[in-house]
Amino acid sequence: MSRLHSFFAPSAVGLACRCAIALGCAATLATPALAATDTAEIVPGERLSAWLQRQRTGQNSYPIGLQWYVPEEKPDQHALKDRITRQLSALRADKAPTGISLSRWVGALPVTGRAVVGNPDDRWLQANPDQDPVLQPGQRVKLPPRPTTATVVLDDGALCQVPYRAGVMALDYLRACVEDPDQRDIVWIAQPDGRTFRYGAGTWNAQAQNPPAAGAWIWAPARSSGLPDGFSDDLIQLLATQGLAADGAGRPVGAPPESERSISASRQRDLPLTASDWGEIGLLQTPTARMAPAGETRFTYSHIQPYTRATVMLQPLDWLEGGFRYSQVSNQLYDPSLVISSQSYKDKSVDAKVRLWKESRWIPELAIGARDLGGTGLFSGEYFVANKRTGDLDxxxxxGWGYLGARGNLRNPFGLISEQFDTRPGSTTTGTTNNKAYFRGPTSLFGGVQWQTPIKPLILKLEYDGNAYEREPFNNPIKQRLPVNAGAVYRYSEAVDLTAGIERGNRAMFGVTFHGGLDTLAQPKLLDPPTPAVTDRMPAGDPAWSRTAADIEAQTGWAVDAISRRGDTLLVRLSFPRAAYLQARLDRMTAVLHRDAPASIRRFSIEFSEYGMRMGGKSIRRADWVALHTQGLSPAQRSEHNIAFSNAPLGAPTAVQDRDGQMLWTSDNGRLRGGLSPSLWQSLGGPDSFLLYQIGVQGAAEYRVTSNTWLTGGVNMRLLDNYDKFKYTAPSDLPRVRTQVREYVTTSRFTVSNLQLTHAEQWGENHFVMAYGGLLESMYGGLGGEYMYRRRASPLAFGVDVNRVRQRGFDQRFDFREYEVNTGHATVYWETGWNDLQVNLSVGQYLARDRGATLEISRRFANGVSIGAYATKTNVSSAQFGEGSFDKGIFVSFPFDAILPKSSSANGTILWQPLLRDGGAKLSRSQTLYGLTNTRSPRAFDYRPAQPAD
Incomplete structure (x- = not known):
């Protein structure tokens, strides 16, 4: 199901009774359906909830169809209607009968100005005053009688009315009105309350859907109609403004052919998407072309002797799936000599799948993908796969090539291009991309079917497997009785799937998958102080401004430096405006200011700064902000009042104290602040143990020397760990700048992670510089500087950092080792605006004196969570770099605001790095100018907590 974004609400004006154009009658617009219903007078300034309480709503009234007419909505609705008629006029050349007829009908529809109401219940509106409209002169409200039909709009503009029956789906109403319902793949519904929906209705794209309510409009043109893209979305929005489809306004037909008990289950279900044994969306051993929605993440654990697999899969884009896996081979040793380790063999792998095109009625969905993209390639395989849905069957x-096509019962079709494709070379390295083997060697078909059973949580799978298990890695043949696998998935909950099956004809398999949307992460802030209630009342005199500042800091976590007044404007200067959800905190701050500021204050001007550097500002029109938070507004009204927030011009650094203003309060906060927090460090897939971890407590403190100069420090105490198992030090042909990590994490339980003096300045409007020195990170100390050019609201930024550092002692105290190096990079930061992608490119010298570039690409969702990957290639050869060939990793970054019950400005990052090597290693600085200037991002105020599913 997808709900259409609407600027228009379900208007109560119905369509007049008209003859069906298809029958040759002239189209005339009759009196609106509710003309016989008296409209109660509104009292300007009263709430809609009060108007509803004054009405005598009998049993025949229909509150769901409440009609609120707002003159300000008409211009946008005129524009919508004009766009629809222009689209139809372009059809006249080759679609004259339909195009002209539908165009005449659309042209006769009135522009009503109807706007949506959140919930037409007086008690609900009173409990939610920000959704309760304040009625104004020129507005009208109607409460219609309960309709008895639903109306289907036919392709030529004729109307077909069908008696309403509870639970009946849109397709059933279509079947009562058209002879070719199977030619209609998508159905649009305008419900009586103004919500509009778009559903797949064919056997190949069916979606779970809510049935139309009485008085709903239904539109489902035939796929051969030739209507332009977007036309139907616009039309259903216009129909929503017409209000209820009036009884008797079209050709009546009998009841829909199916009752709610006999509706085919396939028309009410979304296609279930489940993980394979390997973690990607698939059957059991084989992938499919299906993709989860963007933001989805999955952890799959599966076991079939002798393999146990743990896979993390991420979906950064609708058409891209990727992730990593650890596979345990229980009958093979990691180190056959037993010198390093006695654990069983673990294999790391990276997967990717790209959708080439989406399914349509006749064309299957097609994807290309690869498993185990690099390294030893023990399980590597590439594939093309197509999917086609028929109702409950997919x-x-x-x-397949490689592991997926090892049965080799087909010749490689690429062999027609070159004989080189007939042979698949092996690999003896780990961590590298074995691109010379891609799509080479013999091939095999694979495939199968997934069936959504009538028992909704149960899904059955059957597949033909293209692998040949007699040629397994390590010369480890596995007996296979049948090339057919069968299994079942039980959807235990929305987030947990349990899988069991019989594979190879002789082995039981079981697995569990945990899945959910990273883009839906949200947590109510139950531990935050309550936000002041917003009313239209304002105090007459000045408050105790020290209390106002304290409440702002409690609500936002930001430091208030000063509050002053200039005329009817209250100016507030803030430091450290850090958070994922800046707008939410700005709203909480404004609620405090509105509660305390005298009525003579009409505007709030907010200035943000970081260590004395001016990042930007917001100017807030008080009356508009109050209207947005105290009454229900129509879309046009909301758009008008949204100018409450605008970017404020930056004044001089002392603008808040200028001679024309009156200083009300200045901060006397101490210069020292700090706190304690838990610490966690972990490593996966090492030779000593699959999981190495340390849990401890860390302390951080900051002392402000001046507004632009500060001293930071951090310490860590390791409390619980298993690093007694960490005995292996990786070999290296480069200076050991990172591979001595074992020595750093095991030498001392108490460490000083950071002790740094920093000075930052702003040169002009868009130029920033920073100098720093001290213990810069856990392994290096030294001196450095950074310059950045960043304009406000610009998607592009540029920075350069230069550092002279020396390697710290293993105990991470105050001694140093002999190794010194110059390191630094020039970096371009680009918020592309395409699919919320951010691209960062750094070029420079790394810690091992190698030179090259790092490319980082990430997608940040509306709730602030990011999924990304990076790769670094330098001028050292693959042989010198060592195992892995080049540095790369996958990461998920998330704001703690999305997962904690108390607001936090901190962020967390989960990084998966296949191998830690010395090449391509960057200095890990605790603060960067790009991070400090985050409020200059064009999207800085766009991120918000994820909303519950509608």
């Missing part, structure tokens, strides 16, 4: 057919 069929897949693919062509």
């Amino acid at each position: 069929w897949s057919l693919g062509l």
